[in-house]
Amino acid sequence: xxxxxxxxxxxxxxxxxxxxxxxxxxTYNQAMKMAKAQYSEEKKAYxxxxxxxxxxxxxxxxxxxxxxxxxxxIHTPPLxx
Numbered sequence: 825x826x827x828x829x830x831x832x833x834x835x836x837x838x839x840x841x842x843x844x845x846x847x848x849x850x851t852y853n854q855a856m857k858m859a860k861a862q863y864s865e866e867k868k869a870y871x872x873x874x875x876x877x878x879x880x881x882x883x884x885x886x887x888x889x890x891x892x893x894x895x896x897x898i899h900t901p902p903l904x905x
Contacts, residue, residue, distance in 0.1 A: 831855065
């Protein structure tokens with residue numbers, strides 16, 4: 825489990841266990857502030873991609889899909905008719 829997931833679990837636990845405590849509210853607000861900042865940063869990077877980066881990402885996604893489909897084909901037993 826990553827550190828971000830652990831922190832999110834801790835925030836959820838505090839918020840559910842102590843919904844009106846000052847510490848839970850502060851922790852929740854800080855976590856939301858950090859999540860919004862991270863989202864904004866990632867969105868800005870996503871929106872400013874160059875056409876070459878978009879094409880490379882699409883090619884990588886297509887290659888990953890082909891690998892996944894090939895893996896499924898290898899591990900899928902033949903139909904009995």
